[in-house]
Amino acid sequence: MNRFQFVADHQRRYGVKRLCAVLGIARSSFYCWRRTAEDRAARQAADIRLATRIRAVHHESSGTYGVPRITAELRERGERINHKRIVRVMRSIGLARRAAAAQAPHHDRGPGRSEGPGPDRPRFTASEPNTKYVGDIAYLPLERGRFLYLATVIDLASRRLTDWAIADHMRTDLVTDALAAAERTRGSLTGAVMHTDHGAQYTSRAFAAA
Incomplete structure (x- = not known):
């Protein structure tokens, strides 16, 4: 005040x-x-x-x-x-x-970046659960111009939210936390494919490792 x-x-x-x-x-x-x-x-x-x-x-x-x-x-x-x-x-x-x-030059991704995003797999359907997922970050407006950020993991077979993470930042651990939550929910994500945009969080080395 x-x-x-x-x-x-x-x-x-x-x-x-x-x-x-x-x-x-x-x-x-x-x-x-x-x-x-x-x-x-x-x-x-x-x-x-x-x-x-x-x-x-x-x-x-x-x-x-x-x-x-x-x-x-x-x-x-x-x-x-x-x-x-x-x-x-x-x-x-x-x-x-x-x-x-x-907006830094893309020829040098730096220590926090992966070597590049994986190939796009544009068929956004799945016949069995726990085989294909999509992820994204949503903005949740609060008062006074503030926001929370919601990272989601959605199973394409059911089109339902598998799990999520929410925070007041958009650092990479927001999306890795969402992925970890989905893994806990399903028990394992081994063999599953996940499609995201090419934002800095999803192309980071930490997310690639996760």
């Missing part, structure tokens, strides 16, 4: 003058902050909505789009938006660093 909000919350009991003196802020600054509260709330709400759209574009790109491409994509969808605002919002939701890392 900032000092202005503290004054606003306790002014009836202690008075603005006394609180401002104790907290070392000018009363004129407090009254200016209070006058602009509605505009700030509107901007915050707009940023939350923008964060949702940014996350959607980022997810659609499998985590590879950074500021320039996200800005271009949103403009193509009719948004009149400045790239500096995209930078600010992406930083506020923790995407800027991940996007920058995802």
Whole structure:
């Protein structure tokens, strides 16, 4: 909580003058902050909505789009938006660093990457359970622009959720935890095929090893 909000919350009991003196802020600054509260709330709400759209574009790109491409994509969808605002919002939701890392040259995958994703197997049907699975990460919006992330493992024979993992991050252990949960549910995944997108989590060495 900032000092202005503290004054606003306790002014009836202690008075603005006394609180401002104790907290070392000018009363004129407090009254200016209070006058602009509605505009700030509107901007915050707009940023939350923008964060949702940014996350959607980022997810659609499998985590590879950074500021320039996200800005271009949103403009193509009719948004009149400045790239500096995209930078600010992406930083506020923790995407800027991940996007920058995802755009590193692909000829050097680094120690955390596998040698490459396995071949695509596009027949998304299975006649027997525990033979073919698909996995993905879903975004679960919370208040104030925050998100949880749900990694799923779905059996293609039944189209039912075998197991899952949920976290407040998108690190590789989110998807390996989901895979481990599915293995515990089924007893074994030996011989099964799993299809995912080519996002950084699923192409990591840790996931390949799992």
